[in-house]
Amino acid sequence: MANENGILIFGELNKDNTIKPVVKELVTKARSLKEKIWNQRIMVCIVGPRINYNNIVHELGRCGADEVVIVCDNRLTEYDSNYTPELFTQIAQKYPPRIILIGATTNGKEVASYTATKLETGLTADCTNLDIGENNLLLSTRPTFGGQLTADILCRTFPQMATVQENTFKIEETDHFVNAIFNWIDIDKIEKKIEIIKAKEKINHSRDLSTSKIIIAGGKGACKDNGFALIYQLAQKMNAAVGGSREAYEHGYITKSQQIGQTGKTVTPELYIAVGISGANQHLTSIKNSGKIIAINKDRNAPIFKQADIGIVGDLFEVLPNLIEKFDIVNKEENNE
Numbered sequence: 001m002a003n004e005n006g007i008l009i010f011g012e013l014n015k016d017n018t019i020k021p022v023v024k025e026l027v028t029k030a031r032s033l034k035e036k037i038w039n040q041r042i043m044v045c046i047v048g049p050r051i052n053y054n055n056i057v058h059e060l061g062r063c064g065a066d067e068v069v070i071v072c073d074n075r076l077t078e079y080d081s082n083y084t085p086e087l088f089t090q091i092a093q094k095y096p097p098r099i100i101l102i103g104a105t106t107n108g109k110e111v112a113s114y115t116a117t118k119l120e121t122g123l124t125a126d127c128t129n130l131d132i133g134e135n136n137l138l139l140s141t142r143p144t145f146g147g148q149l150t151a152d153i154l155c156r157t158f159p160q161m162a163t164v165q166e167n168t169f170k171i172e173e174t175d176h177f178v179n180a181i182f183n184w185i186d187i188d189k190i191e192k193k194i195e196i197i198k199a200k201e202k203i204n205h206s207r208d209l210s211t212s213k214i215i216i217a218g219g220k221g222a223c224k225d226n227g228f229a230l231i232y233q234l235a236q237k238m239n240a241a242v243g244g245s246r247e248a249y250e251h252g253y254i255t256k257s258q259q260i261g262q263t264g265k266t267v268t269p270e271l272y273i274a275v276g277i278s279g280a281n282q283h284l285t286s287i288k289n290s291g292k293i294i295a296i297n298k299d300r301n302a303p304i305f306k307q308a309d310i311g312i313v314g315d316l317f318e319v320l321p322n323l324i325e326k327f328d329i330v331n332k333e334e335n336n337e
């Protein structure tokens with residue numbers, strides 16, 4: 001039986017210093033884990049600049065956090081590979097938790113692997129569910145064998161660590177009292193191992209996948225000629241965000257932040273339009289909570305059609321120009337009214 005107490009969550013901030021929704025998802029999930037194991041507290045650790053954290057603390061409290069530990073320094077204006085993972089690890093050492101949960105974002109993945117290595121414990125990555133199993137151990141569920149199966153994994157070393165993709169759990173609020181703890185750590189004592197010489201923002205021409213009501217995603221079928229240009233054109237007419245499969249990312253048609261699937265993002269739009277995507281399990285698992293799914297594919301046996309509400313069997317290079325033309329006509333009519 002572990003002496004460690006509590007569930008510690010990495011409180012990742014957005015660039016504008018708001019809290020990432022995945023943190024609130026994890027706090028909500030931690031509440032249901034806490035109910036099953038005796039005497040646990042839910043702690044969120046935020047590493048960030050010196051700002052007023054009142055709103056964030058209350059937001060996290062409303063999701064069920066018992067304590068928010070804040071490590072702040074004016075040099076931490078944004079995520080820093082030199083300091084953020086180390087400072088989070090130091091908090092995990094100071095308040096040894098039983099369980100550590102981290103959002104599987106780009107930065108979260110770095111924090112998780114760094115912390116697991118430093119604490120010499122296991123890490124189950126990209127989980128799709130979390131529960132409490134035998135001997136009150138964390139039971140993490142994740143896809144395996146290329147997404148053909150799901151595996152339930154019991155971690156027997158402490159702390160038990162897991163990362164979870166964004167949009168996996170619902171955020172639910174409750175009435176709850178929360179404590180803020182400010183922790184000062186001298187960051188000058190941390191050895192700087194990485195020097196960033198130049199940072200260049202990757203240009204992403206798409207709207208945000210997590211907030212858009214409509215997503216049009218392209219797959220390998222669209223990775224030729226003007227396939228993605230047509231997708232962007234339609235997206236503009238429909239106020240939609242553009243995403244894609246791993247194939248589309250690997251062929252350079254989308255950025256990593258636009259990749260949807262097991263190793264990309266989980267999305268929950270009201271409407272998901274899959275264009276030239278076959279419907280591999282690793283893709284389907286991350287779109288299953290979409291409101292409606294429309295699939296455009298020239299192969300009538302493509303697995304995507306099993307999950308789609310509406311299937312269009314056809315060549316995307318004919319279907320998309322037709323749809324774009326229809327939107328042009330509708331828009332013209334609306335403007336003339």
Ligand SMILES: Cc1cc2nc3c(=O)[nH]c(=O)nc-3n(C[C@H](O)[C@H](O)[C@H](O)COP(=O)(O)OP(=O)(O)OC[C@H]3O[C@@H](n4cnc5c(N)ncnc54)[C@H](O)[C@@H]3O)c2cc1C
Nearest residue numbers: 219220221245246261262263264276277278280297298316
């Ligand atoms: C561990 C692991 C993690 C993975 N993570 C992800 C992930 O995060 N996201 C992800 O997407 N995949 C992921 N994959 C890869 C996944 O298994 C598939 O290989 C991938 O999703 C296939 O992408 P696709 O559908 O674009 O391409 P394909 O499977 O090649 O399908 C292309 C489709 O386009 C159709 N098509 C071709 N031309 C046209 C046309 N002119 N008009 C209409 N339709 C056309 C074809 O009929 C076909 O169905 C992962 C795999 C593994 C093993």
